Amino acid sequence: MKPRPAAQQAHTPRADSHFAPAEAHISGQFGQTHSGFHLLERSDQALLWRLALIDSAKHSIDLQYYVWFGDTLGHLMMSRVIQAANRGVKVRILFDDLNTMLHDMTHVEMRDQLLSHIAKHPNIQIRVFNPWQDRSLIGRGLGMLGDFQRLNRRMHNKQMVADNRASIIGGRNLGDEYFGLNPAFNFHDLDVLGIGPVARQASQVFDRYWNSEWVEDIPKPATDNTTQAEIQNEVASLMHRIDNPSLLAIEAGRMDWSKQIAELNKLLLPGQSVVHTDSPSRSADTKNHMPDAIRALMRSAKSELLITNAYIIPDANFMADLHELGSRDVKIRILTNSLASHDVPAVNSHYENWREPILATGAHLFELRPDAKMRREVAEIAPLQAEFVGLHAKGMVIDRQRSFIGSMNLDPRSEILNSEMGVIIDSASLSEKLAERMLQDMNGLNSWQVVQTAPGQLTWRSQDGELTQQPARNLMQRLENFIFKIFPKDLY
Template identity: 35%
Template sequence: MNKPPRPHRLLRFLAYLFGALLLLVGSGLLLGDHLTPKAVGLPSQALPLQPQQTLIDRQLQPLLAENPGKSGAVYLSDGLEAYAARSIVTRQAGRSLDLQYYMWHDDLLGHLLAHDVYQAAERGVRVRLLLDDMNAAGLDPQMLALDQHPNIEIRLYNPFRNRDGLWRLVEMVQRAFSINHRMHNKAWIADGRVAIVGGRNIGAEYFDARPDVNFRDLDLLLAGPVASDASSIFDEFWNSDAVVPIAALHYSTDQQMANFVSQAELDARQKEAAPYLQRVRARLSDAYLSKQLDLYWTKGVRIRSDPPRKPVGGDSSQWLVTRLVEVLSSAEHKSLLISPYFVPGATGTKALIGQVHDGVQVGIITNSLAANDVAAVHSGYMHYRRPLLAGGVQLYELKSRGHTSKASPFGSSGASLHTKAFLVDDRRGFVGSFNLDPRSAYLNTEMGALFDDPVLAARLHQEYLRLSSPELSYWVYLNKDHELRWLDRAQTPPISLRTEPDTSFMLRASTRVISWLPLESQL
């Protein structure tokens, strides 16, 4: 019997492959609820506050008495300060630590903060750690080691049943639609009194600890009554059916715990960690919250989040995007936005241009292609530059390398914008995890701090001006022929660039090709 011609065999193979993928995804759609691991953890709640139980309680009590009904707030824009704040409140915690993150990297900074958390548990502090599972591949040994401690429990959001290898990839294909929903929340809550929220994940690049690249990011440390907002959000996620204890997905051993402790202690003594930790130790103090932080006290700040699940076509009235759109659409004279991933879509573009026509100053800071760590997102954004600029919107793109002094957190390393914030009318604003793109709006869960306060607004405006400065950003504009140009204002005289700055032809070409694909809803 003659074999079919080679082209026919190839087509048959592709047909079988397509059919297998279709069957796999179809089974995921039909059996999705059965394929997703079930939540089996016992419910728990934030521990009740005590007036004098812990060092944090005692530090804050006189400040709270002087500022009844108010919460203290301070921005953490410097990466070292952001790391120090987490490390210090963890070392000072005496009752509880509730930590909720999208990513916790298996690197030096991840190990150091994990060691701080472990030491807190050794003191008797109850630790609940909630992580998104998408970026947890390969971290099971470390997480299981921590989870084995009697005072630590780790749970995973929307986890994979298959923890690694080929079967994890197969599950990703099978659950393509459900696995796409991720928890992007970021919160570090100590003793129910202090909550750090914002854009930073846990990893060296978020805390100015990498020599090659660092993210320009922003957190808001909040102390006092508003921290209860973060605790309530954490409890809602922790006890939701989208979350599963890691112990139900894998098993741990005593050896894993011993290995984790040894590695964490080794990291703390490493040559590369010594100068970083030396700078942090200069900020360690028993009076950190009450003396070393310039806390501003206000009643005008709240922490808000998406619900643990955001079903397609479901009620979106309680989604964070609904609240943020209400604030942004209320602008009367100024609307300033900072977003590393900016894909406004046709509706958002029309709304921003409409604000300009109504007399509102609209300014946007986002990443240049060279500074963007996800080229696919830039491919979704690039379509909207011309209409935004033509409509009067001011547009700045962060440089991948800033012309800055040694004191700058950019240093000589590469830079990438990761701050997610906006300011409306010099009074209302937001700092958190929400990117101005479809993924944050409809797929991921997000959280952050909304405020209505002129002082917090003024300090955020300073950050906007710094990020949009000639040293750190290009000014994007249209020339007289309606062509895109990037003005490097740090040069003398300023230089106008015709193509995406600091990029290769291959990067520009591949980004353009990606822009032709129907991916915008996933960006």
């Protein structure tokens, strides 16, 4: 049995942090239990604020991600993390091991050696969640066959914390398509920047996972004869792989964020928060916490429930909640992916038969258009123009007073297999802003409204007219949608 890494706790927030004045401003006006929040619905802002937190941290950075690809965005983020460590900032990185081997969604790039080299930095620690023991591509495949139940449980959490005062929590992984940099397609996603107690709540989640028995230090390659000079050159090369014109357009190369941080007082909206997560450790007789937290939030609605969620495969409990809310005349509006905007047609295969039952609860159902007008402003970073946009956000607004933003999809994988996290924020001003974004996404320029016109007959209505067959980008999508029906929905 491998020795356990030593238990660690997040750094105590210090008064000299660049984020301390913004926190003091919020607590001075609204009280010690309030944090300040800023929605990150646009890809460019989501990227720039991540860089701002990394570049401005003085003491500590903690990053916990399901996906950290080795693409343009991944290299940009890693290069800035290394520069922060060079300044003396203590960095902890926690990956889910499923994706440490991926360059992007479609290309394998075995990265253990690079990551182990980065972890040799005296100020950087890297750990992986639920790792494969055989690190080769073949070994991973055989491991999945022989130990499927364990390896099928993945850490889907997505968060970062700087100086234990500033946090970003939400749905974005670290890869080009989550930040408007992928020429094929990009996601419309959602995060929230939080300054104050919410950062300590997020740090508690990070520490819980970091110290879990499901986590190990990044494995060292079996043979590694790389010299220290070669390691330094390898790490330095990350700094020179950033040639994306969209990054130049938004000045992602800047390192001084003092002006932006000084203006946080104008951006931050006050609210109280609770950060929820599942336990990193699971036994056969326990279940995840997040589904109960989400359902309790849904059931608390008195007049309105807005849901944006990329991957929806309902279960009986979800449907019962919709029926109960509908019986109380709560107005429910739900936005999810259409087959045409989907990056995972298999999810649509198991979602499509739920359209009519969802509508029968009285809910209004919308599905994203792949050519949504908002994609130029929200999902992409000019001058890039991708082929289509997909939905990846996971958010809720209840009665324009409370909001949820996090990593949890409304499907069996999120409910049963993955670990998830998210933040529930009690803030009328933030909820109103998020509701405005959701309603814009649901209009006919961005989505189809799914309407039942007769038993067994659905219509997709948008600004451009009506369709009587579910929209798809091409014939291959329709074929995949048909084929994946034969696989268990719990896989997705």
